[in-house]
Amino acid sequence: MLKTFDKLSINTNLSRNKSIQSNKSTNSINSLKSFKSSSSISSTSSNVSNKSVDYKIQSASSYLSPIEQSPFVPNYGKFKFLIVDDNLINLKILYKILSKIFPNAKIVKLSNSSTILKLIHQERFDLIFLDIEMPPINGIDISKKIRSMKHFNKLGLIAVTTRSNEKDLKIYKKIGIDYTFKKPLNYGLNIILNHVELVLNYRKNK
DSSP states (O other): OHHHHHHHHHHHHHHHTGGGHHHHHHHHHHHHHHHHHHTOOOGGGHHHHHHHHHHHHHHHHHTSOHHHHSOOOOOOOOOEEEEEOSOHHHHHHHHHHHHHHSTTOEEEEEOOGGGHHHHHHHSOOSEEEEOSSOSSSOHHHHHHHHHTSGGGTTOEEEEEESOOSHHHHHHHHHHTOOEEEESSOOOOHHHHHHHHHHHHHHHHTO
8 A cells, every 4th residue: 555655655645735836846947047057167167167057957956746845835724633642742743743734724632542443433523643552552462453443444653653663564554554653743744645545545535
């Protein structure tokens, strides 16, 4: 499923921002013209200078994916998210990020993992952001219990954890976690938005 998300991510984000691509292209062209103009050296070395500028432009653009280069546009959908972490600072950081990306979403914070199952039976959530290493019930056991109940098939699960090596990711995928963000959350807003939307859309159609 992770590979599927990766393949779909660029198309999904470009489609979502279709209405602003024209302006983006114009701005990019103007920026490149300005960059070339400011990078001119002297008439005696104009050929070398032009090659250098072209190389710099190509190198700089290669660092950013199309998703990262797209203007950030918040998702104003009225979703309901549950974020679970025994670390209050991590809860605060994730809450702040999600509030900026999804300004109309209702976000519930929870530091006691033992109350998750009771809460999701009482309230409907679109997505749970879940730490893996936390007492008294870790994120893996919680995910297994949730995926064992068919009426939670439409509930998305995203892990937010420091445990994110290749072996860990295979385990998460196997037990039904839809995506994993690595701590610390050093991602651009567009990257987070794109993957969260992919999970929401995937689970919506389950």
